Amino acid sequence: AQSVSQHNHHVILSEAASLELGCNYSYGGTVNLFWYVQYPGQHLQLLLKYFSGDPLVKGIKGFEAEFIKSKFSFNLRKPSVQWSDTAEYFCAVMRGATNKLIFGTGTLLAVQP
């Protein structure tokens, strides 16, 4: 089945630690890739997006992600996390020209001060 997978369901880090969250998708063809963040009690916010071009994309709040087409992956990274990064992170994929946006299972990140 076509899907979006996030293998890390729950990650606990100390402040200043580096973060990498995995995202894999199983769609062939053209895709648009996104990472969204949902802070406790708040709505979904876009962290970053990839449409084409440079596979390393930078987003808000020091986040970046790398698209590796051969691995169908779009992993999220941040060199040094802060307590305020505590949130749920969702990878999402929009397939080609369909407007169909599908979310991964989510990763709950807890950053300890």
Add this chain to the structure above:
Amino acid sequence: DTEVTQTPKHLVMGMTNKKSLKCEQHMGHRAMYWYKQKAKKPPELMFVYSYEKLSINESVPSRFSPECPNSSLLNLHLHALQPEDSALYLCASAPGYAPNTEAFFGQGTRLTVV
């Protein structure tokens, strides 16, 4: 204006009630979405409208009935819901001329079915 506005923010309804959720955007977007999100789960796609026509229905039960009266408005009519339908309902919009579009999300309507 980059907002997607959803009303109401909270809704409590009985299983025999009929209610509607509303979503509005003024970004000129031509794709609009309804998602359902249960606690600690990802948003699940329910419906997509493209250019005011229903383009995707993810096998949603008929007790949920979407409507797109014009390009700025999206409604979700609710009737005879079950307690397990309690969730956060999210609306989103996107320019619609895929590829290379991103979706903007509203704050959601927290629905409780009693």
